[in-house]
Amino acid sequence: MNTGPALVSILRQGSYLIASIHTALDDSQLMRLQKDLVDQIGRHRSRGVIIDVAALDVLDSFGSRTLRDIAEMARLRGALTVIVGIQPDVAFAMVSLGMGTGSVHAALDLEEGLEYLDRQVRARQPGSSVVVPR
């Protein structure tokens, strides 16, 4: 269906998945991202998911809803989700529109997102032998 360059890349980093969105996405592309991510969480037994939305031009009600859904589905599959890279203008518009990503954790950038996951995942499994990559 899509023959152009990849719109989203999902990279594996240890027990985390990092989804980078490269361009503005329409609704069906967002749904596809949701499906792909949830599939891969199971396949790679991921503990954490980072979604980088810096390239999104807007986060409207559907976009926010989808991010929230992804986080909830990931949680049910045993992974924690962090959204990184929300631009200041986008954040402003989201609040004016009257919505947010609710309980989903957000971090300023990829580095902070990774730090957050490290802390949370380690805290969740005290004394476990799972090696958490840094």
Added chain:
Amino acid sequence: MVRRIVRSRVADHPAADDLVQETLLRVLGAMGRVEPGMLEPYAIVTARHVIASMWKDQDRHRRNQHRMADLRLPDAPDADLLLGEDRAAVAQALQHLSDRERDTLLAHELHGQDTRSLADELGSTAGAVAAQLNRTRARLRVEYLLAVERTEPFSDRCRPVLIALSSGDRRRQRDVDAGRHLLECELCARLSQPLLGRGQQHDDEVRIPIRADADVVLARQGVRELAARAGFSPTDLTIIATAVSEISRNIVRFATAGEIVVELLEEPRPGVRIVARDTGPGIPDVEQALTDGFSTYRGLGLGLPGARRLMDEFAVVSEVDRGTTVTMTKWRQEGSP
């Protein structure tokens, strides 16, 4: 006699016959107005007009040809035939004008009579004559297209809409609700293509058809680009794009076809107006649809109320089974560049 005059001016016969017909028709039409002895000179002058207008229209048609749907190769074997059809179409189109409109147009276009002296003759002002000429040209274009297509409008709304589009008069287009008619009337949607080509000279307006998910992204980008030219801040651009995203999604979700028209405003201050039209089922209860959290699909119920919060002015007009029009405006903040 008429035939001789025409033959002497145009060599090729198929057109000549049409021109003779055209001239005779006009002379017959004018019989009552012309003094008996003057009929012959009148016919000669009329013939000249008809011929000259043919060249003129042909010329105009050549210039506009690239806008027409039927792209032809030069010197195709059927070129003569098509040219003949064209002339017939032009002649037919001219027939639809009133005598006064036609005479004024010809006097101005062919004999170079300026609007002021025309105004004196008609007991009017130069400005009024110029405006009338523009309207006449607009009508001629519409009648020509109808003649070429050998068709008649489906309803009595078609002609006013097409003429408004042809003249590029936006106030008139709003009065006749041209945008909605184009969504509803297939014939006009097709016929208006070459006419809209003219309208696009206004670069302070973009029109984005909305049919599928991907169009929502195009609409967002289109409005952002145009509003950026009006000097909106990046934050406002994102706000406007978000509102457009919400209302164009509604079109994709609830209606099969619609469009977003974005227009820059100068008065009373700089701003951008967005009109979203669709031919969907309409909203039975607009008040309810504007309530937070009211959603008929798997959404947040923030579409319409959210867009209303983002914009400065917001109006929804909806008719069940006919469609919905959302008009929203954002003014540029004072103090922005």
